[in-house]
Amino acid sequence: MKYRCLVIDDEPLARELVETYLEKIPNFELVASCASAIEASSILTAEKVDLLFLDIEMPALKGTDFFKNLVYKPQVIFTTAYRDYAVDGFELNAVDYLLKPIFFERFFSAIQKFLKQQINLENTDNIAVNDDKSKYIFVNKAKKQIKVVFDDILYAESLKDYIKIHLLEETLTIKESISNFEKRIDDRFIRLHRSYIVNSEKITAYTKNDVEIGRIEIPIGNGYKHNMHYFK
Numbered sequence: 001m002k003y004r005c006l007v008i009d010d011e012p013l014a015r016e017l018v019e020t021y022l023e024k025i026p027n028f029e030l031v032a033s034c035a036s037a038i039e040a041s042s043i044l045t046a047e048k049v050d051l052l053f054l055d056i057e058m059p060a061l062k063g064t065d066f067f068k069n070l071v072y073k074p075q076v077i078f079t080t081a082y083r084d085y086a087v088d089g090f091e092l093n094a095v096d097y098l099l100k101p102i103f104f105e106r107f108f109s110a111i112q113k114f115l116k117q118q119i120n121l122e123n124t125d126n127i128a129v130n131d132d133k134s135k136y137i138f139v140n141k142a143k144k145q146i147k148v149v150f151d152d153i154l155y156a157e158s159l160k161d162y163i164k165i166h167l168l169e170e171t172l173t174i175k176e177s178i179s180n181f182e183k184r185i186d187d188r189f190i191r192l193h194r195s196y197i198v199n200s201e202k203i204t205a206y207t208k209n210d211v212e213i214g215r216i217e218i219p220i221g222n223g224y225k226h227n228m229h230y231f232k
Contacts, residue, residue, distance in 0.1 A: 037066035
């Protein structure tokens with residue numbers, strides 16, 4: 001993956017130094033190099049940018065004021081000759097704050113911070129996606145794929161080649177074997193009878209012979225009594 005960078009600094013030599021450093025690091029691509037925040041704003045409108053190298057003390061508009069007012073905010077590494085702006089920079093969630101003159105070792109450290117943040121964001125996104133997908137399945141009914149959220153399922157009941165999925169608000173009858181359905185749901189569901197799978201989180205009472213979900217009584221089959229360990 002390439003990260004697209006924009007350098008903004010009113011000092012030509014400062015821009016050239018950052019550009020030279022970027023050339024040494026794989027997967028970082030220079031989109032443009034601008035002498036002012038005003039010039040940079042047009043670039044940001046037209047181009048996708050992942051990371052800004054943004055000087056703070058510039059004519060007309062300070063880098064911090066420019067960044068505050070951006071609608072879409074890329075990640076930012078502030079560059080400046082003044083220590084006094086460090087607090088402002090970090091209050092804007094900057095990746096890093098580079099004090100001029102910038103040496104390559106320090107520049108490289110800032111890049112590593114950026115990359116670490118990207119890895120953390122990607123991992124968080126993947127966890128969120130995986131967690132979300134583990135909370136539901138789609139079932140086929142009348143040529144439609146209907147989303148069934150696990151939290152909404154009370155129990156499932158087998159009717160030969162069909163099953164009834166009893167939900168909080170409705171009941172769905174679909175053509176699917178209960179054994180196949182059992183393979184598609186998570187471990188909160190318990191098979192307590194050849195014809196019944198129940199959501200263990202919805203059980204309100206039980207005996208050695210049946211479980212209750214509200215006013216519904218569901219028998220426990222002799223061959224499934226070993227699953228009662230869920231309630232111990």
